[in-house]
Amino acid sequence: MQDLEKQLGELGFAGDDMVVPFQVDALDVRGRTVQLGPLLDAILTRHEYPEPVARLLAEVVVLTALIGTSLKFEGKFTVQTKSDGPVDLLVADFSTPDALRGYARFNDEALRAAVTAGMAAPEQLLGSGVLAFTIDQGSYMQPYQGIVQLDGSSLEDIAMGYFRQSEQIPTAVRLGVAKLLDRDEDGQPRERWRAGGLVAQFLPEEPDRMRQPDLHGGDGDDGQLSHAPDDAWTEAQALVETIDLDEMTDPEVGAERLLYRLFHERGVTVYPAQEVYDRCSCSRERILGVLKGFTAEEIDDSTEDGKITVTCEFCSTPYVYTPQDVRDD
Structure with missing residues (x-):
């Protein structure tokens, strides 16, 4: 060694x-x-x-x-x-x-x-x-x-x-x-x-x-180790x-x-x-993919001043989209 x-x-x-x-x-x-x-x-x-x-x-x-x-x-x-x-x-x-x-x-x-x-x-x-x-x-x-x-x-x-x-x-x-x-x-x-x-x-x-010594078996276990x-x-x-x-x-x-x-x-x-x-794994494309799964009503509810802003909980990076970005295929 x-x-x-x-x-x-x-x-x-x-x-x-x-x-x-x-x-x-x-x-x-x-x-x-x-x-x-x-x-x-x-x-x-x-x-x-x-x-x-x-x-x-x-x-x-x-x-x-x-x-x-x-x-x-x-x-x-x-x-x-x-x-x-x-x-x-x-x-x-x-x-x-x-x-x-x-x-x-x-x-x-x-x-x-x-x-x-x-x-x-x-x-x-x-x-x-x-x-x-x-x-x-x-x-x-x-x-x-x-x-x-x-x-x-x-x-x-x-x-x-x-x-x-x-x-x-x-x-x-x-x-x-x-x-x-x-x-x-x-x-x-x-x-x-x-x-x-x-x-x-x-x-x-x-x-x-x-x-390892066995876990306690509950009521009636005498506490003796099996090995x-x-x-x-x-x-x-x-x-x-x-x-x-x-x-x-x-x-x-x-x-x-x-x-x-x-x-x-x-x-x-x-x-x-x-x-x-x-190093965070978030990206603009990945978050956009999540947003594209939203319903029309959810998109409207998420829109403020003509924008949808999502901030990564891990790295605090903000990503900004328009409703059209989300609705486009």
């Missing part, structure tokens, strides 16, 4: 907005880690989200980047929440090979009331609902969707539950978000959003080693849980140093990083 320091000399440090794949052979663990900087700051400041909303969306964007960049085919991976809390919608998607975007919808009045009442924890802002993971390989393939309940747990725990129940892959997830204060080119103070995350999965050659957890995965989980959330967002630490701190005693291999971009 190559020494990590030698690899860093050959590959260099990935830096911000680069997803770094890694492997720990001694523990049969593979995973990905990332620090998002300018990309995330652009997504969050574009909409001027209140801080509690921005933090939630940042976690979803990080999770989407970590999982989406593992796609081995052309397609789109989407993470989306739908719930009854003040923040009723969070959505982020990754389109191969490198486009990432995100959007949040919230009730401003309900959000203010929740913050005032001291109920601004992420799980309280989300409320009850579902978290969906969707993989879309294009028009010739049926999309795959996995859904888990929002049950008051953190997004970290809910994501790990998804992998355990739907994918049956032992998975550890860590997510961290920070708002840093520095100065711009003119020396003026500014705030910048950063976030980081790590996903580690237990993928041994013997599939039976991946088995013991694998020692290698127990160690990997314990190491991942030692990550300080500040480490995941600190630009002085970086992805590679974080991996070295975690796994240097076992040996960790890092692979070339994959850059991700703040």
Whole structure:
């Protein structure tokens, strides 16, 4: 196995907005880690989200980047929440090979009331609902969707539950978000959003080693495990849980140093990083195609001062059409 320091000399440090794949052979663990900087700051400041909303969306964007960049085919991976809390919608998607975007919808009045009442924890802002993971390989393939309940747990725990129940892959997830204060080119103070995350999965050659302790069976379950957890995965989980959330967002630490701190005693291999971009998939032609499905009455209702204006919820780009544009074949 190559020494990590030698690899860093050959590959260099990935830096911000680069997803770094890694492997720990001694523990049969593979995973990905990332620090998002300018990309995330652009997504969050574009909409001027209140801080509690921005933090939630940042976690979803990080999770989407970590999982989406593992796609081995052309397609789109989407993470989306739908719930009854003040923040009723969070959505982020990754389109191969490198486009990432995100959007949040919230009730401003309900959000203010929740913050005032001291109920601004992420799980309280989300409320009850579902978290969906969707993989879309294009028009010739049926999309795959996995859904888990929002049950008051953190997004970290809910994501790990998804992998355990739907994918049956032992998975550890860590997510961290920070708002840093520095100065711009003119020396003026500014705030910048950063976030980081790590996903580690237990993928041994013997599939039976991946088995996890059985889920609780409900009434009458005596709580006894049918088998013991694998020692290698127990160690990997314990190491991942030692990550300080500040480490995941600190630009002085970086992805590679974080991996070295975690796994240097076992040996960790890092692979070339994959850059991700703040890039929306909207276009004038795509939105026009949607508008052409409107009825005549809907076109009239959407027209103001002789124009139909549609603003992309993700990137805030406005598209302006005339009613004739929409009605023309």
